[in-house]
Amino acid sequence: MKPSRTILRVDATYHLKVQVGDEVRCGQKMQEVPDMGDSPIAPISGTIESIRFDPTDHEFILVITSAS
Amino acid sequence: MSRSVGGSLIRTLSFSITLLLAGAHLAVATNFTYETAKVDPNDLSFYQPSMTTESYPLTSATKVRNVILCIGDGMGINTVTLAGTKVGGPGGKLHIERLPITGLMRTYSANSRVTDSAAAGTALACGVKTKNGMIGMTPEGTGYVTILEAAQAKGMATGLVVTCTMSHATPASFGSHVKSRKLEPAIAEQLIANRINILFGGGRKYFLPQSDPNSARKDDVDVLAQAREAGYTYVDTLAGLRSARDSHALGLFQFDALKTVGPEPTLAQMTQRAIRLLRQASRESNRGQSGFFLMVEGSQIDWECHSNKVNGAIRQTLLFDQAVEAAVDFALKDGHTLVIVTADHETGGVTLIGGGDEDKPDPELGVRWSTKGHSGGPVGIWALGPGATRFTGVQDNTEVPRKIAQLLGIRPFPRPVK
Secondary structure (H helix, E strand, O other), X not given: OOEEEEEEEEEOOOXXXXXXXXXXXXXXXXXXXXXXXXXXXXXXXXXXXXXXXXXXXXXXXXXXXXXX | OOOOOOOOOXXXXXXXXXXXXXXXXXXXXXXXXXXXXXXXXXXXXXXXXXXXXXXXXXXXXXXXXXXXXEEXXXXXXXXXXXXXXXXXXXXXXXXXXXXXXXXXXXOOXXXXXXXXXXXXXXXXXXXXXXXXXXXXXXXXXXXXXXXXXXXXXOOOEEEEEEEEEOOOHHHHHHHOOEOOOOOHHHHHHHHHHOOOOEEEEEOHHHOOOOOOOOOOOOOOOOHHHHHHHOOOEEEOOHHHHHHOOOOOEEEEOOOOOOOOOOOOOOHHHXXXXXXXXXXXHHHHOOOXXXXXXXXXXXXXXXXXXXXXXXXXXXXXXXXXXXHHHHHHHHHHHHOOEEEEEEEOOEEOOEEEOOOOOOOXXXXXXXXXXXXXXXXXXXXXXXXXXXXXXXXXXXXXXXXXXXXXXXXXXXXXXXXXXX
16 A cells, blocks of 8 residues: 655645644635635645745645555 | 636546646646745845834924835734744844834725725725725725825825835836736836836746737837837846946846845835835936835735735845835935835734744744735835824825825826826
């Protein structure tokens, strides 16, 4: 069995609904994006392994690990 | 911009559980990450607190000749209080807080109660609301003249001083017009084409052609060469900054954002030099004594708050406060300089309720973060000098450049780009 890691980059302006260690399901909303209605969602089910801020693109880089 | 599951930039990588591969993969992720490892956030020895908490004096002068707009990116009111408490105890004040006029500013954007720096910068520069991510134009794509461009058209010298890349969202909002803040190579070109007198900050990588190994461009445009052809003096060291004499100076002190630690210049040093050069340029202009407009940004307060780093946020706020002190020192001597200090938005949802934090600040500071993103509450605005009283009360961010325009006799404003 191979684990898979998915990197999700989202705009750092908005509030993250997840934190490191959280279990997420595929399709789960990852952010509160007020007034805009296009919240990014988890592309896979798994665990949030890390969250880092990238100032160049003003984005959060989320690493989601799942056993696939 | 937010990315959904179908977005092209989502990168899914599967691989075996070898530590080597895992390590290699994580290295890819961290290459993009803002790191403060080389800076000790607890070392605040660079900062000289105020000897008093008394307000700076109000002025009786009415003529505004120069404007210095200082923006703390992501600097909420509680962040200011936190930094003041760190250096002076519960009653301690930053230089920012000693400015005699105080107000509040709303920050929402055209499409969200929670703004980003592009929309907020556009509001502060152009006097119009736009969507998050857009620079110097309305949501429909109509470019609007920035207060810097309007001042320049009036014959004033102009400058931008930042600790981020020179083409990042806030400085971009004052000197360019693009549909997305991510178009930093194009923004770099526009800043030079606009002949802004002084450009001090980071981001050399956007000024170099792709043939240069340190370039972040995907074309052969050499913006540094364009700048030199346009008459700019280019500097990239503290010594170079100190020796700059000309009316047009481009200082890019890192390939990426500034590291905010020596040997590169501090924000205060860049601000002091910018003021000196702008004053000289305004005296040498065709119209003489035409004045100057300078925007100074403490860019990395936001970045530390996104990472919920208390001591990093304090350090960046103090570095910004040093620059404000430099602006105030000049303004008090000059007598015809309006200094405005504000933030584009708040970051981190900082609350001061007691308790610890992940990077273990002084327990008495008692900081809690409510988010890693921005928040939508009002930010503070402080002012000193002629016209300062216009900035009291609660105002929208679009009102700030409109009031500056009125004080400088710029009409009409706001106005679309021709």
